[in-house]
Amino acid sequence: MVSRRQTSDRARRQRGFTLLEVIVAMVLLAFGITGALAAISACLRTTEAAAEYSRGAQYAQQVVAMLERGTTLDAGTQTGAFNDQSTGPDESTDNTSTDGSVNLPMSDYAWTAEISQPNDSGLYPALITITWRSATRQYQLRTLLRPHQLPAPVSPSAPSTPTPSTPAPPNTGRTS
Secondary structure, three states, X not given: OOOHHHHHHHHHHHHOOOHHHHHHHHHHHHHHHHHHHHHXXXXXXXXXXXXXXXXXXXXXXXXXXXXXXXXXXOOEEXXXXXXXXXXXXXXXXXXXXXXXOEOOOOOOEEEEEEEOOOOOOOOEEEEEEEEEOOOOEEEEEEEEEOOOOOOOOOOOOOOOOOOOOOOOOOOOOOOO
């Protein structure tokens, strides 16, 4: 026959967890939480980098539009900077130091446009480089720039007379 004491000892052992089981569970939970927090942190860093590259691509498109809007398009190198408060390139900002390195605050973007001589089609090959994070990150855009064609000035002495247009041939109903 089983004594009462043996029954109560067996029941006491089966009712709860041992201290070792609780410690192992806490360690596993700590590793799980640490891993989840590391994954979330990596996702946030990746999202921020993607947003910065997106902003760089938008700024490169703004530089292309600004260059094409200009009255002349000359081969050579042009530089400028973007500030967080500005809506477009600021060509008057000089962010170069005496040794030629770019000194940008963390949030500022700078741009460089290297424009080559026009090709046979009259388009200018260009390399637009947007840099940020103290010039450690960059986005490059290779494109062809089309110079902005301004209309020819009308001389005030010559009267403007409409020229007669040639009438269209009559429709004979035939298709060729």
